[in-house]
Amino acid sequence: MALTIHVADELRLVWDGPDVVPGGAVAVEGDRVAAVGLPAGLQERFPGARVRRWSGVLGPGLVHEGPLPGAPTPRERVHELLKLGVVAVRAESVTGSGLRAAAERNGLLVLSAARPTAIEPGGRADLAVFDGDGSCVATVCAGRLVHRRR
Structure with a gap:
C-alpha cells in the first residue's frame, strides 16, 4: 500500500480544540491514518513515503x-x-x-446523522488543508487526494 505523509504549516487534530501542532504531519496508508506527529519522526518511521507539503492548516475534513x-x-x-x-x-x-x-x-x-470529525491513528484518512483566508487548498477522502487547488 502506498504511504503518504501530509505536512502543513499547522496541524489540528480537531477544529474546535485548543491543540495546534506547528509544522505537524499526518501519515496516511491506504484509506487510514497510520500516525500523526512531526515530519522528521514520521519520515524516519516510514522511510520511502511520499511527502506532500501544504501551505496552511491541515485538519479533519468537513x-x-x-x-x-x-x-x-x-x-x-x-x-x-x-x-x-x-x-x-x-x-x-x-x-x-x-x-x-x-x-x-x-x-x-x-x-445518517452528523458527527464530529477528528484525525486519529487507525481512523479513516479524511483531511482538508485551508489557507489563511479559509479557502480549501486540498481535500483527502479515505486517503485519496480528491481536490488540490492549482
Missing part, C-alpha cells in the same frame, strides 16, 4: 449539512463540495438524480 451546491451534473455538484474541504454529507442531501452514487464514487461518506 461534514456538509444541507443541500449540495448547484451545478449541471451530480459529479460536478460533489466536486463543488470537495473544493470546500468536505469529506462527508448527510444522507438526506444526496437522495436524487445520481447524487448518492456520485458522492460514493468520490469517496464521500454518506451519514
Whole structure:
C-alpha cells in the first residue's frame, strides 16, 4: 500500500480544540491514518513515503449539512463540495438524480446523522488543508487526494 505523509504549516487534530501542532504531519496508508506527529519522526518511521507539503492548516475534513451546491451534473455538484474541504454529507442531501452514487464514487461518506470529525491513528484518512483566508487548498477522502487547488 502506498504511504503518504501530509505536512502543513499547522496541524489540528480537531477544529474546535485548543491543540495546534506547528509544522505537524499526518501519515496516511491506504484509506487510514497510520500516525500523526512531526515530519522528521514520521519520515524516519516510514522511510520511502511520499511527502506532500501544504501551505496552511491541515485538519479533519468537513461534514456538509444541507443541500449540495448547484451545478449541471451530480459529479460536478460533489466536486463543488470537495473544493470546500468536505469529506462527508448527510444522507438526506444526496437522495436524487445520481447524487448518492456520485458522492460514493468520490469517496464521500454518506451519514445518517452528523458527527464530529477528528484525525486519529487507525481512523479513516479524511483531511482538508485551508489557507489563511479559509479557502480549501486540498481535500483527502479515505486517503485519496480528491481536490488540490492549482
